Amino acid sequence: MPGFMYTTANSVMKTVILVLMGFSTALAAWGFQSSGSETVDVEITLAAPSPSCSITLTNDLSYGNVVPGSSSGSVTISSTTGDRTHEDVDEVSGSATVGQVEVAGNHGTQYVVEPVFPTALEESGGDTLTYSYKWASSDAASSGYVEFTTETSDTNTGTGTGHSFTKHYRFGGTVSGIETTLPTGAYDGEITVAVSCS
Amino acid sequence: MKVAVLTLFSLCIAPTAWGQTADAFVLAKLFVNSTANPQCTFSSNDNLVFGSAGLPSSGTTGSVTVSPVTGARSANNVTTWGTYTVGQVQLTGTDIGSYVVSIFLDAEVVHSSQGTETLDYDVDWAQAETSSGSYTSITGFSYSHAGTARATSLDRYFQFGGTIGGILPGSVTGVYEGSITVWAGCV
Numbered sequence: 001m002p003g004f005m006y007t008t009a010n011s012v013m014k015t016v017i018l019v020l021m022g023f024s025t026a027l028a029a030w031g032f033q034s035s036g037s038e039t040v041d042v043e044i045t046l047a048a049p050s051p052s053c054s055i056t057l058t059n060d061l062s063y064g065n066v067v068p069g070s071s072s073g074s075v076t077i078s079s080t081t082g083d084r085t086h087e088d089v090d091e092v093s094g095s096a097t098v099g100q101v102e103v104a105g106n107h108g109t110q111y112v113v114e115p116v117f118p119t120a121l122e123e124s125g126g127d128t129l130t131y132s133y134k135w136a137s138s139d140a141a142s143s144g145y146v147e148f149t150t151e152t153s154d155t156n157t158g159t160g161t162g163h164s165f166t167k168h169y170r171f172g173g174t175v176s177g178i179e180t181t182l183p184t185g186a187y188d189g190e191i192t193v194a195v196s197c198s
Numbered sequence: 199m200k201v202a203v204l205t206l207f208s209l210c211i212a213p214t215a216w217g218q219t220a221d222a223f224v225l226a227k228l229f230v231n232s233t234a235n236p237q238c239t240f241s242s243n244d245n246l247v248f249g250s251a252g253l254p255s256s257g258t259t260g261s262v263t264v265s266p267v268t269g270a271r272s273a274n275n276v277t278t279w280g281t282y283t284v285g286q287v288q289l290t291g292t293d294i295g296s297y298v299v300s301i302f303l304d305a306e307v308v309h310s311s312q313g314t315e316t317l318d319y320d321v322d323w324a325q326a327e328t329s330s331g332s333y334t335s336i337t338g339f340s341y342s343h344a345g346t347a348r349a350t351s352l353d354r355y356f357q358f359g360g361t362i363g364g365i366l367p368g369s370v371t372g373v374y375e376g377s378i379t380v381w382a383g384c385v
Contacts, residue, residue: 032298032383038240040285042307042319042376044248044262044362046369049279107252107277161252162277 048161053105053197055113058141061099061171061191067091068180079134079172080145089178099171101193102141108197109160113137113169114153118189121175129187133173141168158197169193238291238352238384243329246285246358246378252277253367260365266324266357267333276365285358287380288329294352297384298342299325307362307376317374318364326355333357356380 063075066089073088082098105111117133136145137154145168148154158165171191246264251273254260260276269284289299301323309315324333325341333355341356358378 031385033235033385034237034239034291034294035381035383036239036289037379037381038242038287040242040287040358040378040380041245042248042285042303042358042360042378043245043373044307044317045250045280045373046253046317046365046371047250048371049250049252049277159255162255164277 049107051105051108051158051160051197053103053108053111053165053195055193055195056102056104058100058102058168059097062095062097063175064092064094064096066093066178068178068182070180072176073178074174074176075178076174077172079136079170080147082170082172099191100141101169101171103165103167103169103193103195105158105165105195105197107161107163108158108165109163111156111158111165111167111195111197112153113156113167113193113195115169115171116192116194117171117173118191121187121189123183123185123187125183125185127182127187128177129175129182130177131173131175131189133171133191135172136170138168138170139166145170165197236291236293236295236348236384238289238294238297238382240380240382241288241290243286243288243355244283246360247281247283248362249278249282250280251362251365253369253371254365256367258367259363261361261363262365263361264359266322266359267335269357269359285378286329287356287358289352289354289356289382291352291384292350293348294345294384295348296342296344297352297382298340299354299356299380299382300340301358302339302379302381304376307374309370310373310375312370312372315370315372315374316364317362317369319360319362319376321358321360321378323356323358323360326357327353329355331355352384 063077066075069088069090071088075086075092077084077096077098084096086092103113115135118131120128121131122128134147136147138144248262248264251262254275258275261274262278263272264282264284266284271278271282303321305319306316307319324335326333
C-alpha cells in the first residue's frame, strides 16, 4: 500500500501534492494508456433528535349486550384480563372487549399518558348509565397488565436520544344503573387518551 | 479501436522519345493498424451517506458502519435513523487488458461548519461485475485486474462503505463530510 494513499488531517496540503505526483509517476512508470477518476462524497449527520410519540388504538371497549334484571344491575370488564362479570342483570351476551391502545415513542426523557374518562354512557335519547373507569398498563400487548389505583396519568421516563418506548394500556371498568326502566338501545361514551413526550 | 490508414501511390510514366508505349499503374494500399486504444472512465452512481446518528450515552463511544458488500447499516452505542446509501461508482472501458483502481481519502470526516471537529473514518470497499451483483471485499487501497485478453467492453462496480467512529457524548452535532477519490489506470 503506497504511503500517500492514506493520510491524516494534519497533512492535507502535503497529501494533495503527493497524490498528484503519485498519479503522474504511476502513469509514466506503469504505462497506463487511459485513466480516470471520480469522487465519492462521504456524509454523516450527528443530531440530538426531537422526542416523538404516537398512540394507536388496538380495541374499543365494548360491554356487549345486557338484559336488565329486577333490580339495578351492573356489568364490569376487567382492565387487566378483559374478563366480563355482571351483577343483578338477567343476561349478558355478545362479545366483550377491553379497550386497548399502544403508546410508542422515541428519543424522549419523559412520556406521559393521560386518559380522560367519561362519567356516564349516554343513549341517543339522553338517558345515561353510570360509568366508573379502571385502567391498567403493561409492556406486553396481551399479558402482564397492572391496574392503576388512583392515578389519572402515567409518567414514564426515558434516556433521551436513542431511547425507544412502547407500552400498552387497557381500559375497562363498571357500567352501573342498568334497570328495566331505561330505554333499550346503545349507550356510548368516549375515552380520550393523550400522550405527550419531551 | 482500430485505425485505418489508406495510402495512395500514383505513378505517371510519360511516353519515351523512341515512340514506345507503357502502361500507367496506380497502386492502392491499405494498412490496418491494430494497436489497441484502451479507454476507461468512471461515473458516480451514489455518494456514501451514513444517515443520522444520535449521540451515545455518557461513558461510551459510538460508531456507525455501512457494509460495502451488503449495503446494510449497523451501529454501536448510537441510534441511527434516516436514509443511508452505500457509495458506488461504475468503471467502464473498452479495449482493456489490465487495470488498477486506487482510492485516496483522509482518515476522518470534518464538521461542515466547524472544521476542527472531526470523526474517524475507516473505509471499506468492494467490487462486483454488476450493479446489484455479489460484491467481494477489497483489502487495502488498491485493486488490480490483470486480464489475459483484451475485453472489448468493461463494466465494474465499486461500492464504498466503512465505519465512522469516535462519536462521543460531547461530539458537536451537525453534518460531517469527507470524500473518497477513486482513480483507475487502464492498459
